[in-house]
Amino acid sequence: MDIAAVMALIIKGLGIVETLVAAGEEAAPTIKTLVSIATGAQQGSITAEQLLAAEDELDAQIAEFNTPIPD
Amino acid sequence: MKKLLIVPLLCLSLGGCLTLQGIETAYQVGTASIANPITRDRLYTMEQTIKLMFISLNTWKRLCTSGQINADCKQQVRTVQVYTTSVPFYLSELRKFVANNDQVSAISIWNQLSDTIAIAKTKAAAGGATF
Numbered sequence: 001m002d003i004a005a006v007m008a009l010i011i012k013g014l015g016i017v018e019t020l021v022a023a024g025e026e027a028a029p030t031i032k033t034l035v036s037i038a039t040g041a042q043q044g045s046i047t048a049e050q051l052l053a054a055e056d057e058l059d060a061q062i063a064e065f066n067t068p069i070p071d
Numbered sequence: 072m073k074k075l076l077i078v079p080l081l082c083l084s085l086g087g088c089l090t091l092q093g094i095e096t097a098y099q100v101g102t103a104s105i106a107n108p109i110t111r112d113r114l115y116t117m118e119q120t121i122k123l124m125f126i127s128l129n130t131w132k133r134l135c136t137s138g139q140i141n142a143d144c145k146q147q148v149r150t151v152q153v154y155t156t157s158v159p160f161y162l163s164e165l166r167k168f169v170a171n172n173d174q175v176s177a178i179s180i181w182n183q184l185s186d187t188i189a190i191a192k193t194k195a196a197a198g199g200a201t202f
Binding site for chain 2: 001002005006009012013016019020029030033036037040045048050051054055058059061062063064066068069070
């Protein structure tokens with residue numbers, strides 16, 4: 001994996017965690033994502049199973065945001 | 072309490088935008104080419120980046136729904152949704168093309184996905200700037 005890109009991503013993610021905590025929001029999904037990113041980078045490459053699991057989580061986040069916001 | 076939330080919300084908004092900006096810089100589709108193929112690892116990193124962005128967007132949406140931020144945020148969320156609703160289609164196609172190592176099609180979809188995210192970023196930033 002591109003370590004420089006991964007590190008940049010982790011730094012951004014940590015910034016998001018800080019903001020979520022400050023706003024009193026749930027930070028666990030972000031932390032889990034960062035652990036997943038770091039683990040993948042440490043292993044060197046991503047397996048098909050890891051990619052599939054990550055995609056399921058991403059799809060859930062996208063679906064949540066795309067749900068119409070109530071009036 | 073609400074006053075205290077203004078600063079985090081500003082950060083949250085900017086944080087979301089920074090995440091999006093990260094996609095544009097670190098994973099800019101324009102850099103994808105046959106010589107620089109979209110591998111499983113590259114797809115994974117891009118998807119994780121998009122996930123962080125949507126975590127930020129979902130927090131923005133939840134705070135908006137609960138009435139903790141500006142009243143016109145609902146319309147701003149809806150504006151961003153116009154673009155984010157097309158993301159699942161692009162991702163689905165991109166995943167198929169990467170799995171089949173169809174680099175020409177994958178790069179084409181990658182470009183379209185990047186453009187869509189860039190537009191969503193602009194719309195989210197416009198909403199965030201008012202906080």
